[in-house]
Amino acid sequence: MKGIAAGIGVVVLSPLLLAGTAMMMASSSEAATTASFSGCLTGLDTAEVTKEVTKILDGASGKDIHIQDLDLPAEQIPNAQTIVATGLSLDVPKKGQIVAIATAMQESRLRNLNSGDRDSLGLFQQRPSQGWGTAQQIRDPVYASEQFYKHLLKVDGWQQMKVTQAAQAVQASGYPDAYAQWEDLATALQKAIAKTFPNAGKDEPAKDKDTESASGAGSCTPDKDGTSFGRIPEGSVPKGYKIPKDADPKARAAIEWAMHQLGTLYQWGGSCTDSHGPDPMGRCDCSSLMQQAYAQAEVKLTRTTYTQVNEGKAVSAKSLKPGDLIFSRGTAARPEHVGMYMGEGLAIEAPRTSKPVRITPIKDWDILAARRVL
Numbered sequence: 400m401k402g403i404a405a406g407i408g409v410v411v412l413s414p415l416l417l418a419g420t421a422m423m424m425a426s427s428s429e430a431a432t433t434a435s436f437s438g439c440l441t442g443l444d445t446a447e448v449t450k451e452v453t454k455i456l457d458g459a460s461g462k463d464i465h466i467q468d469l470d471l472p473a474e475q476i477p478n479a480q481t482i483v484a485t486g487l488s489l490d491v492p493k494k495g496q497i498v499a500i501a502t503a504m505q506e507s508r509l510r511n512l513n514s515g516d517r518d519s520l521g522l523f524q525q526r527p528s529q530g531w532g533t534a535q536q537i538r539d540p541v542y543a544s545e546q547f548y549k550h551l552l553k554v555d556g557w558q559q560m561k562v563t564q565a566a567q568a569v570q571a572s573g574y575p576d577a578y579a580q581w582e583d584l585a586t587a588l589q590k591a592i593a594k595t596f597p598n599a600g601k602d603e604p605a606k607d608k609d610t611e612s613a614s615g616a617g618s619c620t621p622d623k624d625g626t627s628f629g630r631i632p633e634g635s636v637p638k639g640y641k642i643p644k645d646a647d648p649k650a651r652a653a654i655e656w657a658m659h660q661l662g663t664l665y666q667w668g669g670s671c672t673d674s675h676g677p678d679p680m681g682r683c684d685c686s687s688l689m690q691q692a693y694a695q696a697e698v699k700l701t702r703t704t705y706t707q708v709n710e711g712k713a714v715s716a717k718s719l720k721p722g723d724l725i726f727s728r729g730t731a732a733r734p735e736h737v738g739m740y741m742g743e744g745l746a747i748e749a750p751r752t753s754k755p756v757r758i759t760p761i762k763d764w765d766i767l768a769a770r771r772v773l
Contacts, residue, residue: 483588495552498557562579
C-alpha cells in the first residue's frame with residue numbers, strides 16, 4: 400500500500416483536483432441539513448454505478464448521469480473521489496473509506512458546504528470550535544478527509560463495528576443511526592472510484608475485502624415484498640396470510656391485537672384504546688396503534704412516532720422480523736409515520752385521516768428506519 404500511497408498522493412493534492420473542489424464550494428447549496436435524506440437504497444446496481452462514476456471522472460457533464468440519491472453527480476462524485484484518494488494515501492482500509500463516504504453523504508450530501516448547524520462546515524460538517532481546524536482548512540476536502548480518517552483510526556475496534564457505529568464514533572451525531580442509510584451507496588462509490596487508481600486494494604488484508612457482505616445493512620427491503628398477495632382490500636387480511644410460526648410470542652400478541660383494529664378509521668391524536676367505540680378519540684393514529692398493540696404484550700412504548708424511532712435497537716430493513724417497527728415519510732431521524740412488520744412482506748398501519756387501519760405490502764413503503772423493540 401505504501402507504493403500506492405506514493406503514487407496517488409499526487410492525485411489527492413493535485414491542483415486540478417483542488418481546483419475542482421474549489422469550484423464545488425462556489426456552487427454548493429447550503430440547504431442540506433444533518434437530517435435531510437431520503438429512504439433506503441434498494442437494489443443498487445454496482446456495475447451501473449461504476450459506469451456512471453467513470454463517465455464523470457472522464458470529464459462528462461452531470462446532465463446525463465443518473466445515480467440514485469446523487470442529485471448533483473458532477474459535484475458529488477469528485478468529492479467522493481477525494482475521500483477515497485485521501486483514504487488510500489493514508490493506507491485506510493476499504494471499510495474506512497466506505498465509512499467516510501457514508502458520513503459525508505449524511506452530513507452534507509457529499510457537498511462542500513459553506514455553513515451548517517452552528518459553525519459546522521464542509522463535507523463532514525466539522526466545527527472549528529471543536530478543534531477540527533480553521534474554517535479555511537475544513538473547507539479543503541483533502542484536509543477534512545484526512546481529519547476524519549485520523550479520528551476514525553483512533554477509535555478502538557472500528558473495523559469490527561457496523562458502518563453507522565464507526566461513523567457515529569467519530570461524529571457524535573444527534574442522529575446516530577442515520578449513517579446506515581447510505582452504506583449501499585457508499586460501498587458502490589468506493590468500489591467504482593478505487594478501480595480508477597492503479598493497484599488500489601492490491602495489498603489490502605483479506606478480512607477487509609469482505610466489507611460488502613459483512614459490514615452491515617445491505618439492501619433496505621426484506622426478501623419478501625408482499626406482492627404475492629395481490630391487491631389487498633383496505634381493512635382486510637390478505638387470503639393466505641398467517642403470522643409466521645417463528646415470530647416472537649410478544650410480537651405475535653402485538654400483531655394479533657393490531658389486526659383486531661383493521662377497518663377502524665384513523666384519528667390523529669387518538670389513543671387507540673377503543674377504536675371500535677363511538678368516541679373518535681378512542682380510535683388509532685399510527686403511533687398509538689403501535690403503542691397499544693405492544694401494551695397487550697406488556698411492552699411499554701412511548702407515544703409518538705418521533706420518540707418510537709429511538710425505541711429498542713436499529714435493525715436493517717432487509718432483516719426485518721415480525722413485530723419490528725418500520726418508519727417512513729420525513730427523515731430517518733424524524734420520521735412522520737410508523738407501522739409494524741407482520742412477516743411475509745406485509746405491514747399493518749393506521750395510515751392517515753379518512754383511511755382505516757389496514758395491511759399493506761412492504762413494497763409500498765419507503766423505509767427510512769426500522770427498530771426492534773423486543
